[in-house]
Amino acid sequence: MKKNKSLFQPILYIPAGCCTAMTISALFFDLRLFYICMAVSIACVVMVAWQMYEIRQHTSSFLVEMGQTLTTLQQDALTSFPLSVFVCSGEGEILWCNVLAEKHVMDGENIYARSIYSIIGSGDITSRCPESGYDVGYKDKNYAVYISRAAGTERDLYIVYFFDNTELKHYTQEYFETRPSVILISLDNYEELQQGMKDNERTRIMGQIEYEISKYISEHGGLMLKTERDRFMAVVEERNLRGMISARFPLLEQIRAIETENKLVATLSIGVGRDASTLGESEQFARQALDMALGRGGDQAAVRGSAGYEFFGGVSSGMEKRTKVKTRIVASALAELINSSDNVIVMGHRLADLDCFGSSVGMMRAARLMGKEAFVAIRREKCLVGQLYDRMVESGYGEWLIEPEEALQRVTRRTLLIICDTHTSAILESKELYNACKNVVVIDHHRKMVGHIDDTVIFYHEPFSSSASEMVTELVQYFGDKIRLSRLEAEALLAGIMLDTKNFVLKTGVRTFEAAAYLRRMGADTVEVKKLFASSMESYQRKIHLVADAQVYKGCAIAVCEDHNVPDLQVTAAQAADELLTISGVQASFLIYELNDGVSFSARSMGQLNVQLIMEKLGGGGHHTMAGAQIAQLSLEQARERLIEAIDAFYEENYRAPK
Numbered sequence: 001m002k003k004n005k006s007l008f009q010p011i012l013y014i015p016a017g018c019c020t021a022m023t024i025s026a027l028f029f030d031l032r033l034f035y036i037c038m039a040v041s042i043a044c045v046v047m048v049a050w051q052m053y054e055i056r057q058h059t060s061s062f063l064v065e066m067g068q069t070l071t072t073l074q075q076d077a078l079t080s081f082p083l084s085v086f087v088c089s090g091e092g093e094i095l096w097c098n099v100l101a102e103k104h105v106m107d108g109e110n111i112y113a114r115s116i117y118s119i120i121g122s123g124d125i126t127s128r129c130p131e132s133g134y135d136v137g138y139k140d141k142n143y144a145v146y147i148s149r150a151a152g153t154e155r156d157l158y159i160v161y162f163f164d165n166t167e168l169k170h171y172t173q174e175y176f177e178t179r180p181s182v183i184l185i186s187l188d189n190y191e192e193l194q195q196g197m198k199d200n201e202r203t204r205i206m207g208q209i210e211y212e213i214s215k216y217i218s219e220h221g222g223l224m225l226k227t228e229r230d231r232f233m234a235v236v237e238e239r240n241l242r243g244m245i246s247a248r249f250p251l252l253e254q255i256r257a258i259e260t261e262n263k264l265v266a267t268l269s270i271g272v273g274r275d276a277s278t279l280g281e282s283e284q285f286a287r288q289a290l291d292m293a294l295g296r297g298g299d300q301a302a303v304r305g306s307a308g309y310e311f312f313g314g315v316s317s318g319m320e321k322r323t324k325v326k327t328r329i330v331a332s333a334l335a336e337l338i339n340s341s342d343n344v345i346v347m348g349h350r351l352a353d354l355d356c357f358g359s360s361v362g363m364m365r366a367a368r369l370m371g372k373e374a375f376v377a378i379r380r381e382k383c384l385v386g387q388l389y390d391r392m393v394e395s396g397y398g399e400w401l402i403e404p405e406e407a408l409q410r411v412t413r414r415t416l417l418i419i420c421d422t423h424t425s426a427i428l429e430s431k432e433l434y435n436a437c438k439n440v441v442v443i444d445h446h447r448k449m450v451g452h453i454d455d456t457v458i459f460y461h462e463p464f465s466s467s468a469s470e471m472v473t474e475l476v477q478y479f480g481d482k483i484r485l486s487r488l489e490a491e492a493l494l495a496g497i498m499l500d501t502k503n504f505v506l507k508t509g510v511r512t513f514e515a516a517a518y519l520r521r522m523g524a525d526t527v528e529v530k531k532l533f534a535s536s537m538e539s540y541q542r543k544i545h546l547v548a549d550a551q552v553y554k555g556c557a558i559a560v561c562e563d564h565n566v567p568d569l570q571v572t573a574a575q576a577a578d579e580l581l582t583i584s585g586v587q588a589s590f591l592i593y594e595l596n597d598g599v600s601f602s603a604r605s606m607g608q609l610n611v612q613l614i615m616e617k618l619g620g621g622g623h624h625t626m627a628g629a630q631i632a633q634l635s636l637e638q639a640r641e642r643l644i645e646a647i648d649a650f651y652e653e654n655y656r657a658p659k
Helices: 002-006 008-026 031-074 099-105 166-177 190-194 199-219 238-246 251-256 279-295 325-339 354-369 386-400 404-409 431-436 468-477 487-501 510-521 526-531 537-548 569-580 611-616 636-654
Strands: 084-089 094-097 134-138 141-149 157-164 180-187 223-228 231-237 268-273 300-305 308-313 343-347 373-377 416-420 439-444 458-461 551-553 556-561 588-594 598-605 626-632
Touching (some): 141 166, 190 199, 199 251, 343 404, 343 431, 487 510
Parallel strands (some): 556 588
Antiparallel strands (some): 141 157, 180 268
8 A cells, every 4th residue: 555655646746846946947938937937936835735634544544444454453464364355445455465466366467447347247346245265267276265344443344364275175076077977878689689699790789889989988988898798887076977978978869879780770778876965875776777778768878966857869669578577486486475465455557548548448358257256447427438348337347447436445465556557656547546545556657757657566567668567468368367357358459459559550569469460369258359449420530630630740740629618629639640650751740739738749759769758748648649737727729839848859859850
């Protein structure tokens, strides 16, 4: 401050010196001019002296005030304080700083007429300082800045402390950047790739797959270990994992580009454990993520972090699993559970369709043939299987088809609950019934979703299967020769298979036809099954009207049903979505309709597009070729806009959209 005070003296001395020089010069020209100049000079000297006195008094008063302030706060210790310190006015003008601040923060720059905001950025030094201070970056350094008001002064003064934490921030960032994450990689179709190959071809394919995986991990600075013949484990740092995620795991496409002589395509499933506190927890996260990726059909990456799951890929159809080893093991364990239970209750999802109802009836009948009391919990007034339900009642099955409330009364400590055609508790026919049962078995074919039922005795999940009815048909065959279904039960299962495969067109594999052949041997009449899909003339006309009003956007046909008073609206919407797929150039179809104070979406595809990924962006889910979603408190126009945004995001994340 003394240096700043002396800056005013030359400004005041220069005019006085000029006047004196002019007065002496006038003496040589004119005596009268000399007297005039001398009078003016004397007046100037007097004014300069007076102004200097005022400046000295004002400066001295300010220095006394500053001295009192600093004494009050730090007892004159701020000068040698071990931190950089600035003293500022309420407007942010820097009035004083200690040696450390001038040397380390200002780097030798003059603080005169500088504002503290030019250092700390926007803000308000007069507001209350947070306990953690402010994070400030200035001249390649980082500081934690704390501000306090100088008490006991008439003028508002603020003391700003700078704590240099550049090195701390560097090591903190380095810690988070180098945190390890575990990656588990599984070859989805190892068995299928090995079948029918020559030894040299098998060695070449596996060698190429291992090379691509090893190269990918090495490029991202990770370590890789082959744990099994079709499993790999890798560890990468967080800084490199972010690059993998931002690129959406191109390793999936690199492996998919490898073809064998029999034209099979290799696919991978990747599970990533992120944001874990230990390596063990990261490995556990990675296993959960890998299970989720496999449960969603494979050929994708799942990242499990502290905030939940993220999914990448999954645009291709899952590869069919031809081995029935898992089915035989599950059937043996399930039969043992049924035999050890008091009774069996079979339940599906809300608004049960033919697949849900058919698979439930098949499991119920198998349990009864094992000598156990078994029932199907279903709401008659809220299901989509009216014709089949009525046929069941007419054939004497009415006493075994009960409402969920009645089923709840039959629950004991050893009751076995079998859930068919869903694996999420949010859409169960009765969540109360699920909560009341201690022993739960899940049989489902939909791609695994976040928040699935995880407290089960058996979780039989096959995303490669065409339907839950196909899975139940396979299980029944391994229950023993004494378990033989009746004709009506076989037709119910066959109807479920035909519904989800669109009459054996979509998601149909070798095992699908084997299951259908078994049901045919059990007496299933295909003509009678076909009648279950018949609709009235009014329903057909409504369906054609929806198809005619549809619009195509990026290969997706979008139709909106504005009449919410249509009977069997869900069935009509699903049929209209199926019909739209027969139009040339349509890869997927979406039907939007109002339902229960909200909007529902019915999505279908022929396999080119994964409608499950699109529906997940709207809070729904389903299967690769069939999915849906529901959103409350939304208009039809808003729903259409949300759907278009989801389609755009899907194409942006996966591949180029068609024109």
